[in-house]
Amino acid sequence: MSTSTSPTSESGGPARPARLIQNEATTEIPVHLLFRDEPDPVSVPLRPAVVTRRQPARGRPRPVVAEVDPELAERPARVLPGAVGVLAGGLGAAGCLATSWWAGLLPYELLAALGLPRNTGAGLGPAQWAGYAGAGALGLFGCGGLARGRTGRAWVLGLFGRYRGTVRRTGLMWVNPLVLRRRVDVRLRHWRSEPMPAADGSGVAVRAVVLVVWRVKDTARATLGVEDHESYLRECVEAALARVPVELPGGTAGAVASAGEALTRLVAADAAVVGLEVFSVRPVRVEYAPEVAAAMHRRRIAALDARHRASVLTSVVDSVEDTVTRLTVRGLVELDDYERKALVKDLTVAFCAGRGEPGA
Structure with missing residues (x-):
């Protein structure tokens, strides 16, 4: 009966254990090569990525899409x-x-x-x-x-x-x-909402009142597909306001128009499921929320005050420069550096005092 013997190295000592990964070769890397400075690798041009739609894994829930019974559609009744x-x-x-x-x-x-x-x-x-x-x-x-x-x-x-x-x-x-x-009621209808929570482009909480122009297009889905289609339309408008920033009065016309178009697109897509046709959703009144109205008012006043001070300072500097330039160019006075600085200081104080007077 033959017995198996463990392999030995050429020096006669015990052999190293067999590799665990039989199909891959391993190589020892010297330590000094790990810290060697090498030039940056040459950048390789990247090809446009092709995004493929991955199939959902087995057992993974699919995204739920709001959908009414497809067989529920308006058709004429026999009378x-x-x-x-x-x-x-x-x-x-x-x-x-x-x-x-x-x-x-x-x-x-x-x-x-x-x-x-x-x-x-x-x-x-x-x-x-x-x-x-x-x-x-x-x-x-x-x-x-x-x-x-x-x-x-x-x-x-x-x-x-x-x-x-x-x-x-x-x-x-x-x-x-x-x-x-x-x-x-299948007539064209206008609905003016109550103040709804929204946010502006900076994420500040505001209250928006919107005007919705809509009508019932599919009476079967509007009546039988949802419990109350008017309440459903209100919820769609509120959800759209949570996703689209609205601008305060005084903003650019392009921003206001883009906000209205985005709101109309979102609400029309959500309301079409229950047979409602939405023509436009336009903000008619936007104001800050009560909890931030006071702080934003103080911020606006501070911004206006800073802007006014900057304009006044620019005007004073221009006036002092013009006065000193005219005096020296015409040869009315001869000033050294010390006298020029003193004159500039006195003129600046005088002009600032004059700008600060009521009615100046």
Whole structure:
């Protein structure tokens, strides 16, 4: 039986342990090479990077995008002209009158007025009650379905929780009285918000009042896709104000216009999901928030004061320079360096005192 022996080095001592990484070669680096000064490596031109969309790993949640049921979209509902409901109501009334004549319940005066022959009748029996029920149901079904459509208003119809269509017709029409009707305003609407929290370009808290021009484009999504589309629009405006900086009055026209365009783009994209069409979102009043209004007012006053002092100092220096230059160039006085400095000092004090007087 053979026994395995550990390998030995050529000097007869114990051999070094085998390498752990069998497929890679290792090389010993002298210590002095680690601290050797070498010139900077030559810069290699970089190619444009190509960004590829990585597939989400298994088990990683995908980003959630707000989306309404794609099958929920506005479609026209089936309605009949209003004459159909009027005719059904008239037939129901005529049926009740005929059943009363059949039962002999009509008074003689009414029979004479209607030109009907007198009938003693057999009283109220099962047949008469059935006639009353049928005529009454026809009359109620006909009159109960009458509806009047107005310009700028629409009806969203639902039956047993299912969307049955939208009616945008105007005038008298007949709608199935069993369906649930929801009136929706589809006119162009203007909404002026209350002061909402926002921030300017410097990140200072402000309060902004915006004017939103919008309308309901898809009545099915606006009514059934969200609980309250007006509250949803308000939340979209507030979310857009948190992402877009607004400028205070007095800012550049380009900044104000760009802020309005950015707000309109964001709110229109968020509101389109629920069938709302947003035309413009414009800030109409912007002011500092109450917690920073006093500090910003003091800061503005200090900036104006510093600007005024700088302009006054520039004017005084120009006046002193002009005065000294004229005196020396015309030969009115001969000044050495000491006298020139003294004259400049006296003129500066005099001009500053004159600028500081009221009405100067």
